[in-house]
Structures are given as C-alpha cells and as structure tokens.
Amino acid sequence: MRLDVLFSNPTKGSAGKTGEWRVFRPVVDQSLCVLCMSCYDYCPENVVEVGDEVVIDYDYCKGCGICSRVCVTGAIRMERER
Template sequence: MWFRYSASHVRDPLKEAEEDLELFRKRMLSPPMEGAAGPTGTWRIMKPVIHEDKCVKCGMCWLYCPENVVSWEPGRVPSIDMTYCKGCGVCASVCPRKAIEMVVEEV
C-alpha cells in the first residue's frame, strides 16, 4: 500500500491494513505537543524579567503573548516559561505599568 516497495514476500492484506493504520497513526497524525520546533528559548537575545512590586496582575502579557508561554490566573503575578520564550518583547511593550523589563540574555 502506501509505504511498501517490495512485492517479494507473501502478502496478508488484513495484516497489511493493520500495519498501515499503525503507520498512519504514527506518521500522518501529529498530536498537539509542546516544542514542535524544539526548545525555542534558544532563539532568545533579550529576556523578560517581571518586577512583582510593579505588577497589577491585569493579565495583558498573558493575553498578548504570541508564544503562549505566560501562565497567569486572575489575581496572580504571571510567570514565564523560559524553555520556550523566544524573547520577542511583546509582553514588555503591552504591560501598562512597565513591570516587565527586557534584559540581555546571558548563557
């Protein structure tokens, strides 16, 4: 069928169909997972730092984060997942109190 190239062996259509379904699940269907492009935190040049004393817990950084790495609940200070944060700085630019500062990333 799809992935078969040799016709030399004896064919069992039922078994082949099962195998193909397995292969289809494995190769053609992709489940939602973190890190589809690897640890994208390595792209980062500038790193966001949250100043908790200035934060008013409005959730704007959570709403606008293109990468969805900011985790926040109403009434809490947000936190940022640094494994995947690309350091674009959108959170710092939308923060109404300028509580997020972009600093140079040091490795």
C-alpha cells in the first residue's frame, strides 16, 4: 500500500503569513500538556513544534482550531484575536 497517497505533506507557509488574518489563536496551557504529539500530527499548516513544550508559529498558524479539537487533555484553547 502506498502511504504517500493517504497522507498529505503540509508545508509551513504554503498559504502565506496566515497570522495576518487569523480570527482565533490557539493558546497552549503547558501545565496540561502531556507531549502526546496529536497537535503536531494534525496541524494542516505544520506550524506546531513539540520539544520540551509545545510551540506554535503564530506567523503561519491560521487559527483553524484542529489542534484544540484533537488535544487529549484540553490543553489548547482558542482565543479571539484582538
């Protein structure tokens, strides 16, 4: 089975600097994070980095909220941009 057919390969910045028009931003409560990598796996923009903690590149995050929906501990909440 060809796995490259089943999975997309998102590229950071392929849609430009989406942070300029984002309406909601994901905010991570690091104290709730268990470093499960789900947000990294599901982010369609490839803008989540998981090391000692989760870091989101707000220049390119489009605020879709998928990371928040898949987070197993509810560590990511979506906040409206001001």
